[in-house]
Amino acid sequence: MSQQTDQDFSGFCDDPIWNTSLTWEGPWPQFTDCFQWTVLVWFPCGYLWLAAPIYTTYLAHLPSTASGRSYSGLLLSKLTLLCMALVLTTVNFVNALSARDDNKFLKADVFAPLIITATLFLALAFSIAERRKRLVTSGVQFIFWLVLCISRIVPLYTNLELKDYKDDAFSFTLSVIELVLYLVLFLLHCFAEKPIRSFTLSQKPCRELAASFPSRLTFWWLNWLLRDGYRSTLSETSLPDLRPQDKCQNIIIRFLPRWMPALQKARAERLAQFPMSYSGINGPQVHRVALTDTDTSDERTPLLSASKSTTVNSTGGTAQNGTIYHEQKDSKESVDKSKLTSPSLAWTLFRSFWLDIFLAHIWKLPYDLLIVCNPLLLGQLVDYVEQQNTPVWKGYILAVGLFFSMMLQTLFLHRVFYSSLSLGLRLRAAIISSVFRKALTMDNMSKSESTVGQVVNLMSVDAEHIQNVMNYGWTLWSSTLQICLSLYLLYDTVGVSMFAGAGFLLLLIPANGVATAILGTYETQIMQFKDQRMKLLNEMLSGIKIVKLFAWEKSFEERILHIRELELKKLLYSGYALTLINFSWTAAPFLTSMVTYLTYVYISDDHYLDPKTAFVAISLFDILRFAMNFLPSVVTDVIKAVISVRRIGKFLRSNDLDKSSINHDPNSSHAITVRNGSFRWHTEAKAVLKKINLSVEDESLVAVVGPVGCGKSSLVSALLGEMEKMAGTVNVRGSVAYVPQQAWIQNNTLRNNILFGRPMDTALYMKCLEGCALQPDLDILPAGDLTEIGEKGINLSGGQKQRVSLARALYAQADVYLLDDPLSAVDSHVGRHIFDKVISHGGLLDGKVRVLVTHGIQYLPFTDYVVVMEDGRVTESGHYEKLLAHNGPFAQLITNYLAQEDPNNEMEDETFQTLKQEMLKKLSETEEDEDGGRAVAGSSSEIFRRLSHSTSQISESIQNSKIEKKDMFVQQNQLATLIEEEKVEIGKVNLGVFKRYMHSVGYLYGLLIVVAFCAYGALDTGGSIFLSSWTDDPDLANFTKWPVESSQRREANDYYIGIYGLFGALQTLCIITFSVFESKRVVAASRDLHASMLRSVVRSPMSFFDTTPAGRLINRFSKDMEEVDQLLPMTFVMWIDSLSQMIFAFVVISYSTPIFLIFILPVAIIYLYTQRYFVTTSRQLKRLSSKTRSPIFNHFTESLTGASVIRAFREQRRFELESDAKVDLNQGFMFYNYCVNRWLAVRLEGLGNVIILLAAGIAVATRDQISGGIMGLSITYALNITENLNWLVRMTSDLETQIVSVERIAEYTEIESEAAWENDVFKSPPGWPRQGTIKVENLSLRYREGLDLVLKDINFEVKAGEKVGIVGRTGAGKSSLTLALFRLVEAAGGRILIDEVNIGMLGLHDLRTKVTILPQDPVMFAGTLRDNLDPFSEFDDEALWTSLEHAHLKKFVDGLSEGLGHMCGEGGENLSVGQRQLVCLARALLHKTRILVLDEATAAVDMETDELIQDTIRTEFKECTILTIAHRLNTVMDYDRILVLDKGEVKEFDSPTALLAKPDGLFYEMAKAAGITL
Secondary structure (H helix, E strand, O other): OHHHHHHOOOOOOOOOOOOHHHHHHOOOOOOOHHHHHHHHHHHHHHHHHHHHHHHHHHOOOOOOOHHHOOOHHHHHHHHHHHHHHHHHHHHHHHHHHHHHOOOOOHHHHHHHHHHHHHHHHHHHHHEEEEEOOOOOOOOHHHHHHHHHHHHHHHHHHHHHHOOOOHHHHHHHHHHHHHHHHHHHHHHHHOOOOOOOOOOOOOOOOOHHOOOOHHHHHHOOHHHHHHHHHHHHHOOOOHEEEHHHEEEEEEHHHHHHHHHHHHHHHHHHHHHHOOOOOOOOOOOOOOOOOOOOOOOOOOOOOOOOOOOHHHOOOOOOOOOOEEEEOOOOOOOOOHHHHHHHOOOOHHHHHHHHHHHHHHHHHOOOOHHHHHHHHHHHHHHHHHHHHHHHOOOOOHHHHHHHHHHHHHHHHHHHHHHHHHHHHHHHHHHHHHHHHHHHHHHOOOOOHHHHHOOOHHHHHHHHHHHHHHHHHHHHOOOHHHHHHHHHHHHHHHHHHHHOOHHHHHHHHHHHHHHHHHHHHHHHHHHHHHHHHHHHHHHHHHHHOOHHHHHHHHHHHHHHHHHHHHHHHHHHHHHHHHHHHHHHHHHHHHHHHHHHHHHHHHHHHOOOOOOOOOOHHHHHHHHHHHHHHHHHHHHHHHHHHHHHHHHHHHHHHHHHOOOOOHHHHHHHOOOOOOOOOEEEEEEOOOOOOEEEEEEEEEEEOOOOEEEEEOOOOHHHHHHHHHHHHHOOEEEEEEOOOOOOOEOOOOOOOOEEEEHHHHHHOOOOOOHHHHHHHHHHHHHHHHHHOOOHHHOOOOOHHOOOOOOHHHHHHHHHHHHHHOOOOEEOOOOOOOOOOOOOHHHHHHHOOOOOOOEEEEEEOOHHHHHHHHHHEEEEEOOOOEEEEEEHHHHOOOHHHHHHHHHHOOOOOOOOOOOOOOHHHHHHHHHHHHHHEEEEEEEHHHHHOOOOEEEEHHHHOOOOOOOHHHHHHHOOOHHHHOOOOOOOOOOOOOOOOOOOHHHHHHHHHHHHHHHHHHHHHHHHHHHHHHHHHHHHHHHHHOOOOOOHHHHOOOOOOOOEEEEEEHHHHHHHHHHHHHHHHHHHHHHHHHHHHHHHHHHHHHHHHHHHHHOOHHHHHOOOOOOOOHHHHHHHHHHHHHHHHHHHHHHHHHHHHHHHHHHHHHHHOHHHHHHHHHHHHHHHHHHHHHHHHHHHHHHHHHHHHHHHHHHHHHHHHHHHHHHOOOOHHHHHHHHHOOOOOOOHHHHHHHHHHHHHHHHHHHHHHHHHHHHHHHHHOOOOOOHHHHHHHHHHHHHHHHHHHHHHHHHHHHHHHHHHHHHHHHHHHOOOOOOOOOOOOOOOOOOOOOOOOEEEEEEEEEEOOOOOOEEEEEEEEOOOOOOOEEOOOOOHHHHHHHHHHOOOOEEEEEEEOOOOOOHHOOOHHHHHHOOEEEEOOOOOOOEEHHHOOOOOOOOOOOHHHHHHOOOOOOOHHHHOOOOHHHHOOHHOOOOHHHHHHHHHHHHHHHHHOEEEEEEOOOOOHHHHHHHHHHHHHHHHHHEEEEEEOOOHHHHHHOOEEEEEOOOEEEEEEEOHHHHOOOOOOHHHHHHHOOOEOO
């Protein structure tokens, strides 16, 4: 070889480039001069020149900084030393020239200084450019200087060995100075420049940005975090920000620009393939609402009736002017066909992040190449021990080489982990951000198909599945490469015997393919059941108050547990399938090695398995085993990720609201224009609005009126673009503010709810508070407008929520205001105040365009125009007086309202007397003109009395008004915060948490699982020791004693193979036992923990749900339960595997080289200290990561609920940024947790590499005392220590951090429970209550210990069948009394007797099923109408239809194509508020008892629905005792008695007439403020 090389370089070098006899076979490793002047120079310099094009391109794309800020002390030091090095290389060049006596200058020693000089100039240019481009460190230059320093060491030690310094002191001096300069430059590149910040960065930027390259390689920059975490408890403010490239804002702009165009293209192609057809709409009838009204309709225009029979939607077509509107409903099949199956989410993610994936994976290639070098070095070490005449330095070189190989593997591997984990976080952020953005844009059809619980699953579980596959995705190709390389080297080691083992592996592939397919099927089913479970759980939590009031907890619990049982059944089957895969891959390497050894022994020429062959093979089998063991877990992750990608892709491909359905032409002549507009909610629904033609002029106030379900709210939704436009055009000019019928309130301060992201304008803010009558509320709230409002406005009444919602719109100062019945939820006098001060001409909105949906006819005379709707059409429109003069639907509507009989003799003030007289006069004149003097329905006195229900005077002093407020929060605390901070444990995980999990697993089963696995590990180690004995057998090595074909040799080999096979069979038995029991018991543990948590939650008091966000509970039931179901068991298996491998590795090394025992103690001390030092920080980061996950889902759930409001105010961007900020916070803790894991891994693997060096060094030093087999055994297990030591600490940490999920679940199994549902000792009598008498004796109530009493020693009695109204000002105790009656809050003193039975002695369900309540909020669940009426199938269809008939819903339900099977959206979103309240009434009718409680049941509905409810109550509950918490005083004026509460005490209790006769009474004062007099 040297001769050939010499010929190749004969003209360039004076000696060969390589000489084996000098380098490897001499007394010391000597390299030739040619090698030193070529390879050792060209390699480092060539590296920099090859990197230059790519590095220059990279630098060119970085932002520059001002030249004056570029120079620093570090840079100047580098430049100075570089200049000195350039001078030195020039001197070297001159010296080389002068040393050539033969005048041959085309030589290696002459060109070497020139190449180095050119390269140093390049390094100089890079140093300047790096600083100009704001780089703080350069990995390219760091590697260059490191390699250059190493390469220059060789000539120096060669000179020292050859003592050339005696002959040429000058050249030797130059080489020493050169090396010193290079070493100093290398050291300078170990430090980072101070960052240049020419733009605003976060206050706490990620410290990695200012770290040097070696600091980043070794994660040294994290020392501060580990130190702080060890010394004190980390908090949410302890950590700096994420790196800019990891923030949502920078990630989403990489994904969406590729996803959205691909999605639009796919939609266009699908639309071309399956066009959606709509039927035509003929003969539009235009209704103009303008200052110059051109409506030409007269009294004889055929219009629809406005009788009560039209209060439900008609499902048929409607004739108008001889034109019939036809609807064409798309078939289910066509809709399914039109659903998108492309673009591929996986492909789009790859296109967006392919470079990140490449850069994350590329570092695994050198690692894989290095890892297969370990067996080769092991073989050389075994040879070294076997060949006693080998020079000692070779052994030490091999040991050091093995050490450095392992160190490089450590750095490469953890760079792969770091990059891959960062990549996984980026994809998670991209998915969560995309799902959030999608949720704000999806149309109603998509929304109906995806409940909140399902979408939360996409953001939590599915996003994490994709993240996990990114974390370890490189295993797919890396393990395959390792398997191929291992098999190739095995072939090189054992020859054709390798094919026997490979053949065995091939036999396992089909079996594993089937198992993997089964696993994928089970995983899909698990996710489906999980969706169903979370959907049902989310519904239960959303309507928990209704669930408790109707005593449905047990039924919901049983339904959730039934779904959970189906989920766990599939989880168990999945565990069995995984057991089959794990068994085959765990047993496969050992069985493969056994088959290979068996074949090798019998087909080899000498029938002898020598130590080198055996242990090189076993080392390769270890690589093979790790690759095979790791591969199935990643395949499992890939299966989960594929399923999750499909689910997320399906969601992201769902249709969006059509932005083009609403135009925003600023040059339009009208503020709002609708031309021939027809709308429906989604493609499978019928038209809701038909042939709408409207024009609204600037500065006008337009009222929209009509019966329940006629399409008023739908019209507002259509103007907002919330409905699917079937035909026509819509234009809305300017900005829009929207007040929904059901107020949407954020979990934020009251002030922030009003500001809604806008800057504070104090003057405007105060005007809004005054106009919306909110100032008195602020005086009562604990922290004024800084009081935190709970989820869904839990600590505000319906009226307060609506006024906050109105104040939000008012503060927005928009051009167009769409007000969807905002006044029905407030008291009449407060409503009048808001109308006068805000909505009407002269109010704060004067000059704005206002579209007011209302049922308050008292406001209509003050509007510019009135739009009358019936059955989804505009039947007439015009000025109030003109419509009143026209005997059409509007006049009939007014007549029907005024003609209702009212038993009260109330009179109004003079202003409204005049209004009524004028209204009556106009109606009378119209009817006389039409019918020749036909009398108006009802007398004048009857009309006056009816009108008094819907009008009242505005009180001069709002401070004395009745301000709506839930009593239970008035005295709850004096702090602004309502929602309790999520508890985060600190310090070590309590041992009780481990005991709790082991209790769920079963102590005996847990012991069996551990013993089975330890037995497996012991047998594996025993097999290796036995293999060492086999290879060291002196008789088998002695071919003289036992010839090749001797029977003794064959019998000995048979014996060894038989025993070795027995080890394998016993291992197989142990691993099967372990896997089966582990699969069964972890499922049992999951079942127990979930059931315990669910049991505890459903039995929690209402106060728990008021202070605990639903997202926090959902997080426990989804993410934490996911960890307990799948991640924790997997971590436990890896932990016990690593622990057993570590123990047995130390045993084997100590057995092989006893001197190693000296080092065990210091290694153990270092290990334990590092582990404790690390776990303290890692554990807290994990806890904070879990804690900060909940706000993501809380914010998402809240945003999805208020999506229409967010869109109306065009605040999507702000909510997206808020969501991104919450995701970034959570991702930050996950990122730093991953980083500290890498910090640990580098240090522990470094420790493991030192152990390898010690083991190899000791073996080299004592080679005359050990055999080749022992040497092979020791080094083989030492090689495993590095990996297992790291994995043991990692898994210990992961186990401790993942057990935090058990800790969090266990926390919610110990919630203080409410009273028992059933009391076996004290039960209600049969048929109780028979009369319905209620006696309250000395009742006192407080919400929690330490708080003031909200009811103080109350005493009163309600007779059987009596109707009692409960009234009082804010904080009086009205709602508290209801809570006490249903025992949602337990009494602090006294008692309540119903039919002489003390309800405090009864079980809660015994009580709550015997008392009926119609609550204020109409809560409905996603499902059929039947499910909403009778969730647990307790009644037959006849009873359901009867209840619907009595609730005035039978005609509506009859008209639905599915009838009782009609699907209701989540929260009943596809029904109007009035219809929802009637459904709740029907539900109450089904559970009718002798006592009915109305908790402000008509506060948020229109007057017609109110009248329907009151009629039903009067007829269906006429024999019942009725308690009504009055929102409008007029609703209880015909009751038998009125209970007046004030400050928790009974002030008055008498008939309305008697109370109104007391001018000094509290009720009289309240009635006067409401405009009611005797």
